[in-house]
Amino acid sequence: MIPARWISAPVGTSRWRTAGGAAKLKEKPAIAVVVGEPVVSEKILASGQFDELLRPILDRYCRDAGLLVEILRETQNVLGYLPAGALTVIAKAVGTPRARVEGVAGFYSFFHLEPVGRYRVLFSDNITDRMLGSAELLDRLCNKLWVERGKVSEDGLVSVDTTSCTGMCDQGPALLVNGRAMTRMSAERIGRIGELIRAQVPMSEWPNEYFLVEDNIRRRDTLLNSNWQEGEALKAAIARGAEGMLAEMKLSNLRGRGGAGFTTHIKWESARRAAVHGERSARYVVCNADEGEPGTFKDRVLLTSYADLLFDGMSVAGFTIGATKGLLYLRGEYAYLLPQLEENLRNRRADGLLGNAVCGVAGLTFDIEIRLGAGAYVCGEETALLESLEGKRGVPRIRPPFPVTAGYLGQPTVVNNVETLCKAALIAVKGGAWFAGLGTKQSTGTKLLSISGDVEVPGIYEYPFGVSVEQVLNDCGAGNAQAVQISGPSGICLATHEFSRRIAFEDVPTAGAFMVFGAHRDMFEVARNFAHFFAHESCGFCTPCRVGTSLVANCMDKIGNGQGSPYEINEIFKIHRLLHVASHCGLGQAACNALFDTLHKFRPAYERRLRSLDFEPAFDLDEALAGARRMTGRDDPGAHFGLAARVSGGDA
Amino acid sequence: MNAAVPAPRKLRLATTSLAGCFGCHMSFLDIDERLLDLVDLIEFDRSPLTDIKHCGPCDIGLIEGGLCNAENIHVLREFRRNCKVLIAMGACAVNGGLPAQRNHIDLGQCLQEVYLTQPGLVGGQVPNDPELPLPLDKVHPIHEVVRIDYFIPGCPPSGDAIWKFLTDLLKGRTPRLGHPLLHFD
Structure with missing residues (x-):
């Protein structure tokens, strides 16, 4: 998740934000999950006749430009990629300029404008995966399949590349095959996967254990110990009444768990008081489950094993602010969770917890819809997430207006992190005073930490706020840690002398990532990995971030290749300052944090x-002359830089 | 105290064109009569205006053009060694510019085609006189080879931009071009 700490976006007028494209969706369509291979023959692809093929998809989504991301995903599921002809058909159908459709398709890294092979293998490229040997495994698979990294094999069968952290840091090295998460890769498993791909075995017949994702819950506190019936929190909130629930939220002093720590009751109260407007006036609750911050995987566990609590939390929020609709924005990497989450929602509808007359209360309407992301870290920023929900490129909006007054489709919207909403469900049942008694004064309650890296027992640890980094390190078995990267690449890097600091908004705030680096790790390579992450994930909208993150990555590569000088270090500091003041959103502002710390x-x-x-x-200057030397047959001092030139008194 | 303040030492300025078209130097001349004001403040070292062949110790070096051959690099390094402040002037120096359009062509293939295999060539030979500087495999912007202190964008930067930049520098202000002088359409 991108820390919502990024709330310091510059103030101004937004040229691209529109409240149009209202969802005309009558019935919620089931989202097809990307598993398996595209179903269309090459003949149809070559013919370019997509109208018939795409009609069912377009009809299902009511030709609504606001659902463009969904339409593109399903189109890609059918065609394998998004050919130019298909984009034209979609643009015409949804009544949007074709350039905009291509702009959206080109924005998300899981959408492909070129064929990518029937099997698309993406290795998670977080530093923790690298530390577990992912780079060697990638080379191994490429060799086995005779493909070059990043290129499609000549027979169009397979491509192998990297992707940003897939949220499996506690059970890496991880990868995605056709969007399906796979964990605990080893040389043996990679060898087997190579064989399966070469034999073109459908993914449904691959060994199940390759797809096994474990929760790895290591320390439970109030949240992870809770175990009650679905709907209990919602009923408790209804019994308290909306104002009563707000009062409990205020008492609890719950702060957002996505990173920024904005006080939740202020968000809820503002959205409740904000005026709805227009023909389709409504309030919305959006759950931010776009857990993209490398090293974070707590939301994955909550979505897997605590979905009832989460949906209760969304319903409580909906009831409290007077929303009729909840949207869960699930990151594309977690698409494998979709069937069970949809199943859960069906059960809740059957049990009267969603839909009309929720819990038998006449006039209380609330339903939840799940939307899938498509591989864009920046969509973890709440306004970029809203743009994405509206079927646009995930470019952060300028605030104000804040989402609580003008969010999804321009209506009052509460955007909360998965963990925040789970905590809200707890508060509904147990009350705000109880919650405020946990943790510290300014950081009430508990926090889930996603611990990975050089520790004996990686996984999820729940602690009351105020726990020291040292204690966490002891508990997870980090014997010789030299550094901890807290809250991911955009967070803060602590060295040993700071391990007495505490996890809390008063001291070290965190969205949950806790990556431990042992004494044998090279902190330069850690920072270099982060620099490339930001260069890849910059949305490209503003020049300081688009260019700056690439310049920083280049500087890091130059140093890494042994060609650096203090000049590059100065450049990094210079660009860090520039990104801080000139970036459009927090991605750019945070992009150099880890470099600055290290x-x-x-x-x-x-x-x-x-x-x-x-x-x-x-x-290498001399090497740059090699081609010309070869062509001219020259080898005189003037044909060299370096030693030869120096001997002859030349300038080298 | 009305005692005459001694006239400040004239600053030394060197200029050169590497893989450029001399367009930036032409633009430099576009400061027109202000050139007379300029020579009150500076004296030229190596420059096409003086025809001095090697750069001596200088305060300011202005480099036009990128790096396409070995000689460009020798000259650039001579400037860096001698100039306290080194400035990349114009698109080619800043980014490689027009000459860098050859970067997607393999140098070997290019020389082969031009000197050996082109239709109509008989007994062709790739020129190999040691007097000729060898071409680099790629054209590079100058900041990839030496540290550069300032960049003046533009193809070419206008005479006004160069004037503003130099006068800022001479007066001891950090040069700032501002929007109008960076506006190219």
């Missing part, structure tokens, strides 16, 4: 790579 706390890891204290070229 440069201060682990500077020798950088300096030992520097080639000199002055500037060094970014490429």
Whole structure:
């Protein structure tokens, strides 16, 4: 999840934000999950006749431009990718300029405008996966399949590449095959997967254990110990009444668990008081389950084993603010959870917990719909998430207006993290005063930590706020940690002298990621991985971030390749400052955090790579003349840089 | 105290064109009569205006053009060694510019086609006189080879932009071009 700490977006007028594209959806369509292979023959693809093929999809989504992301996903499920002809058909059907449709299709990394192979293998590229040997496994699979990384094999069968963290850091190395999450990769498993792909075995026949995702809950506190019937929290909230529930929320002082720690009752109260408007006036509850921050996987566990609590929390929020609709924005990497979540919603409808007359209360209407993301970290930022829900590119909006007054479709919307909503359900049952008694003064309650990296027992740990980093490290068996990256690449890197600090908004705030690096790890490579992550995930809307994150990644590569100098370190500091003041949203503002921290706390890891204290070229000068030497047959001092030129008194 | 303040030392300025078209130098001349004001403040070292062949110790170096051959790199390094402040002037110096359009062509293939296999060529030979600098496999912007202190974008930067930049620098202000001088359409 992108920390909602990013609430300092510049103020101004938003040119791209429109409240149009109201959902005309009558019946909620079931979303097809990306598992298995596309169903269309190459002949149809070649013919370019997509109208007939796409009609059922377009009809199902009522040709609504607001559901463009869903339409594109299903189209890709059928065709394998998004050919230009299909985009034209879709653009015409939904009545949107074709450029906009292609703009959306080009934005999300799980949408492909070119064929990507019948099996698309994506290795999770988080630093924790790398530490478990993912890079070697990727090479191994490429060799086995005779493909070059990032290219489709000549027979169109397979492509192998990397993707940003898939949220399986506690059971990596992980990968996605055709969007399906797979865990605990090993040389043996990779070998077997290579064989399965070569033999073109359908994924439904692959060994089940490859797809096994474990919860790995290691420490339970109030949230993870809770075990009550679905609907209990909702009934408790209804018994308290909306104002009563708001009062409990205020008493609880619950703060958002997505990173920023904004006080939840203020959001709820603002949305409740905000005026609805237009023909389709309504209030919305949006659950942010786009858990994209590398190293975070707590929401995965809550969605897997505590979905009742989450849906109760969404319903409580809906009841309290007077919303009729809840939207769960699930990151594409967790698409495998969709069938069970849909099943859960069906049960709740059957049990009268969703739909009209919720819990038998006349006039109380609330239903929940699940939407899938398509591989864009920036959509964890709440306004980018809203854009994505509206079928657009996930470009963050300028705030104000805040979502509580003008959110989804321009209506009052509460956007809360998965964990926040689960906590709200707890508060509905047990009351705000009880909750406020846990944790610290400004950080009430407990926090789920997703612990991964060099620890004996990775997994989910729930602690009351205020726990020291040291205690957490002891509990998870991190014997020789030299650093902990808290709250992911956009968070803060703590070195040993800071392990007495505490997890709380007063000291070290976190969205949940807790990546531990042992003494043998190279903190430069950690930071370099993060730099490339941000360069890849920058949405490209604003120049400082789009260009700046790439410049930083280039600087890190130059240092990493042994061609760096203090100049590059200065450049990184310079760009860090620039990104802070000039970026459109928090992604850019946070992009250099880890570099800044590691440069201060682990500077020798950088300096030992520097080639000199002055500037060094970014490429090998003598090598750059090799082609010309070969062509001319020259080998005189003037045909060289370096030693030969120096001997002859030349300039090298 | 009305004692005459001694005239400040004239700053030394060197300029050169590497893989460029001299367009930036032409633009430099577009400061027109302000050139007379400029020579009150500076004196030229190596520059097409003086025909001095090698750069001596200077305050400011202005580089036009990117790096397409070995000589470009030698000259650039000579400038860096001698100039306290080194400036990339114009699109080619900043990004590689027009010459960098050859970067997607393999150098070997290119030389082969031009000098050996082109129809109508008889007994062709790739020029190999040691007097000729060898071409680099790719054209590079100058900041990839030496540290650059300032960048003046534009193809070419206008005479006004160059004037504003130099006068800022001479007066001891951090040069700022501002929007109008960075507006190219």
